[in-house]
Amino acid sequence: MLRSLKLPFLSFLGLIAVGLVLEFGFSAFIQITALFVLVNMIMAMSLNLVNGTSGQFSLGHAGFMAIGAYVGAYLSQHWALFPEGLTALNFFVYTLLGGSLAAVFGFLVGQPSLRLKGDYLAIVTLGFGEIIRVALLNMDFLGGARGIHGIPTVPDGFGLSRFMAQYLFGSFWVILCFFFLWRLVHSNQGRGFLSVREDEIAAESMGVNTTAVKVRAFVVSAFFAGVAGVLSAYFVRYINPSSFGFLRSVDAVIMVVLGGMGSFTGSIVAAILITIMPELLRTVQQVTGVDLRMLIYALALVLVMILRPQGIFGSKELRDFWRKK
């Protein structure tokens, strides 16, 4: 039991080390980018479970993210479980609840996915994302189109700066997400996901309840997308419905495709690259005066599909590369 926490703990220490470097060596701007990297890592890993491991296709993950973000933002302004002094714990509760409501919606969206394949599922999930956005626009108690301002953030304390507090909070969820998904996928459950991706009819004939497997993939994935949403609300401290539009979903798809569908470490690497790319492109943008980001992403999607459809990592994981072939 304790042994199983060893790797997660070591990885957390590693992330803390990176955080310390960021804290003392880099500007506030780079720091906020690092927080986005954490959010996007969770987003990409969560989508990878559905699009990569299970072979389904969600184009509406921003919808789950939105649900998480709104729950997290609303609760932090209106409700506290733990008293003053233990405020930090509240934020864990909010995040869990945000993820949980997103998971409930994941269950509902997972239902049509039982009947629908590829293209259709993509459109339905896209529709789901849009419906969530339109619904949020019409909910006045959640600020309507104006959204929610002044969202509290993870409290600092114990000598931690605000960045460090946010960063540690985000890192905790990244580690949780990674090890949860990794271990899930490398168990009999994970083999169920893979069998559905490979051949549903064969999977059913081998006794795999493909319905349950697909719904489970959506529920787990939606939970972590919701968590990513909560984190983004606490990092940016301002959300509105258009923060979670179609392009947000596409961002996640791009990360999963570039990283290699089915590879969690690939998703992580791609999340880092995609999040810092706009910064690298900044100089180009100053010369041309236009936002080339989406143009490059779009080209990359097409080129990857034609030239290297398995993405950067394929379905391999980072560790497979230093294992002897």
Place this chain on the structure above:
Amino acid sequence: MSDVLLDVRSITMQFGGLKAVDSLAFQIKKGQLVGLIGPNGAGKTTAFNMLTGVYRPTSGDILFAGQSMVGLRPYQISRNGIARTFQNIRLFRELSVLQNVLIAFNQHVKSGTWSAILQTQSFLDEEAELRSKALALLKVFGLDRKADEIASSLPYGEQRKLEIIRALATKPKLILLDEPAAGMNHSETHQLMETIAQIRKDFDLTVLLIEHDMKLVMGICENIIVLDHGVKIEEGNAQHVRSSQKVIEAYLGVEESV
């Protein structure tokens, strides 16, 4: 208690105006090896698809060990103890040979999600045990050395074998083999038929076998059911079927039209 394992009661499958299988009825006793033969398009695979829940019969009933299988989903039927292979090989192509077998074990796995997440000792033990069981099963067919290879990279004959292993891994009472010898040469086919006879003994199985080529099943099947245009035209032992005028006509009719 009767020793009838599978009791097919007048099942019909209608696609639009076409009756692919029409009022098919037969019984299989426990431990039997039965052949289902007939010319192309006779409805053999459609019959399999009804038995395994891929299609729901338009009418009729299927009793397996006394229980009706009609209306159950394929995975439920598999869990009741009917396993199958596919005519056009449906392996989990991009997964390893070992994973293909492990997936078939899934229905018997006890560890839950949380024990996997927390990597409990019982989870780790069970995983190790599944692995060694799978390797043992692969060894029966000489595929254990290829356990880590990608399924689609296997040569054709081994892919067919892997499908049979995968079906066996579900621990079935009845196994349905859909043209297991398709695409094999004469000696491979002969060897395969012997293996099938062997596993029937070793795994205490009942076998229903589809074969296009009549001669192949004659040697090993105790009972042979002949389908033509969705209708059962003959049933009996090899000798009986071989001498049946109807069977000869059905097969000759096909040859003429080719």
Place this chain on the structure above:
Amino acid sequence: MQDFVQHLVNGLSLGSIYALIALGYTMVYGILQMINFAHSDVYMVGAFAAYYAAKWLGIENQPGLMSLATLLVVSMVACALLGLTIERLAYRPLRKAPKLNILITAIGVSLFLQYAGQLVFGADPKVFPEVMPDITFFQWGDLSLRSSDFTVLIVALLAMVGLHFLIHHTKIGRAMRAVSQNSSVAAMLGVNPDRIVAMTFVVGSSLAGVGSVLVGMKYPKIEPLMGMMIGLKAFVAAVLGGIGSIPGAVLGGLLMGLSEEMVVAYLSSTYRDALAFGILIVILLLKPAGLLGRYQVEKV
């Protein structure tokens, strides 16, 4: 009553535009079993092609039949060429790839066109030239029938009649139907599938071109992201009618236009865009083959 007739006319003219675009989705789906996500952006490019052509030819202020015909031709040619290019460069290399990869490619192409559009045309909305004089020729209480609605209906009808002729009375049309029924058999019979696919893209895209000019007449604001919403609705229309079915796309488009108009008129306009997805989810749950579609059983 007058109100209702007004909405009926509006809904039909909107619906006929959806139908034109839906035809492109349904034809490509019929042949390749893929959703051509980029179709809606081809339509957007068509609108801009007509816009710039009107400027260069100096006919932006000369509404009339001549201008309408010219812009229709320009837009159709531009869309057809673009559709052909996309098929050749992006989709053809993936003909045998897994469906998911083709889907991702289509999304990539769609995004590429949207953002290349912003780069080339600018992100600000432009005003589409007046193509036909828009007069109110019938007024009765609240009911006012405008000529633009009828132009839209007539042009759309002509385009559909043309399509019907092409599909049922020409050699290439027969080949298209053959491929969409059963591509492997069609290939055996000597139909060159690549040529048929290319032709399908040409025809489908030029219908989108017609649609883009008609939309420009009705809603004269055009911008590079204009394709997305209308494209999704047209796609839903195609699914509603039964994807792969040509009469289905027309029926679906008309129903889609009518229901949208009625929802906005009698319920609330805020849910206008969510309506399409609502319809989609209901149809997929209740009758996934659509109203006129064939249901296909996967072969085992």
